[in-house]
Amino acid sequence: MDQREGFFARLRRGLSRTRAAWAGRLEGALAEAGSSEDDWDALEELLLGADFGVHATQRLLASVRGSSRAGNGDGAVLLRRALADLLKENPGMEGRRYSESPWVILVAGVNGVGKTTTIGKLAHRLEQSGKKVILAAGDTFRAGAIEQLEIWGGRAGAEVIKHGPGQDPSGVVFDAVHAAQKRRADVLLIDTAGRLHNKVNLVEELKKMRRVLGKVQQRAPHETLLVLDANTGQNAVAQARTFQEAVGVSGIVLTKLDGTAKGGVVLRIQQELAIPIEYVGVGEGIDDLQEFDSDAFVQAFFE
Numbered sequence: 001m002d003q004r005e006g007f008f009a010r011l012r013r014g015l016s017r018t019r020a021a022w023a024g025r026l027e028g029a030l031a032e033a034g035s036s037e038d039d040w041d042a043l044e045e046l047l048l049g050a051d052f053g054v055h056a057t058q059r060l061l062a063s064v065r066g067s068s069r070a071g072n073g074d075g076a077v078l079l080r081r082a083l084a085d086l087l088k089e090n091p092g093m094e095g096r097r098y099s100e101s102p103w104v105i106l107v108a109g110v111n112g113v114g115k116t117t118t119i120g121k122l123a124h125r126l127e128q129s130g131k132k133v134i135l136a137a138g139d140t141f142r143a144g145a146i147e148q149l150e151i152w153g154g155r156a157g158a159e160v161i162k163h164g165p166g167q168d169p170s171g172v173v174f175d176a177v178h179a180a181q182k183r184r185a186d187v188l189l190i191d192t193a194g195r196l197h198n199k200v201n202l203v204e205e206l207k208k209m210r211r212v213l214g215k216v217q218q219r220a221p222h223e224t225l226l227v228l229d230a231n232t233g234q235n236a237v238a239q240a241r242t243f244q245e246a247v248g249v250s251g252i253v254l255t256k257l258d259g260t261a262k263g264g265v266v267l268r269i270q271q272e273l274a275i276p277i278e279y280v281g282v283g284e285g286i287d288d289l290q291e292f293d294s295d296a297f298v299q300a301f302f303e
């Protein structure tokens with residue numbers, strides 16, 4: 001694969017399963033829609049099938065039906081426009097990042113969703129744009145987690161601050177902020193443990209990390225990114241609610257879009273949670289993370 005394959009091409013490839021499963025059928029249903037109530041029901045079924053969720057599906061349908069009644073053009077164009085409009089309702093941070101240094105980003109999520117991989121990809125992107133990045137090995141729980149982060153640090157060219165396995169993650173965070181301050185790093189990315197079985201402890205640990213961060217650097221963490229696996233649908237929404245209540249979430253990273261045929265989950269998550277999607281993961285490679293761009297998403301979904 002060409003390493004310099006463009007961002008859009010990667011996104012398009014990441015969405016290929018979704019596109020193959022739904023784009024043609026949606027456009028087909030839209031070409032019919034309007035003649036009877038059954039046609040709209042068929043469209044609704046398709047949107048639910050692509051994992052847009054009930055709330056977003058109703059809003060999309062209302063918008064398309066409204067414009068269609070007003071005679072505002074063909075259904076497929078109306079759906080794209082409605083999708084793009086809804087996706088813009090919760091814009092991400094975009095240009096508002098990195099105004100303080102170190103800019104501290106806490107990365108959370110249940111196990112296996114792609115936290116460590118996302119940190120590696122993000123560190124690479126930042127290093128490529130000339131930022132100095134430090135990684136904190138805050139997952140001291142899972143065997144091999146520290147080594148995994150070190151491998152990513154090596155690939156991205158970012159130093160890793162670590163303690164031993166089983167040590168208190170808040171201690172790692174404390175040291176990592178000091179190291180980032182001393183070395184004048186631009187960004188500190190904090191990896192955390194994501195174990196499913198004792199959620200209470202996980203959440204308590206995250207709360208403690210946040211408290212420690214706030215003490216050693218005002219306003220830190222500047223972002224708390226929650227990583228969600230695009231394949232988990234409704235469960236992802238439930239996970240986000242838990243984390244949102246416990247530690248606050250500034251943005252979502254939606255990973256493994258390339259592994260799902262239900263890319264509608266992007267809109268569902270953004271609508272049901274009212275939390276911006278900041279990044280999407282479209283593969284396992286170091287270049288397979290993108291800032292979420294709603295227009296590019298809509299285009300890649302259909303074309």
Ligand SMILES: Nc1nc2c(ncn2[C@@H]2O[C@H](COP(=O)(O)OP(=O)(O)OP(=O)(O)O)[C@@H](O)[C@H]2O)c(=O)[nH]1
Pocket residue numbers: 109110111112113114115116117118139142145193194195255256257258259280281282283284288
């Ligand atoms: N296809 C695909 N795989 C991904 C993506 N992001 C992560 N993965 C894979 O998902 C698996 C788990 O990734 P990790 O980064 O280890 O996940 P984690 O959340 O850190 O897991 P724990 O540390 O065990 O909680 C790995 O095999 C990754 O390569 C993505 O966008 N697409």
Ligand SMILES: [Mg+2]
Pocket residue numbers: 115116117139145191192
């Ligand atoms: Mg991990």
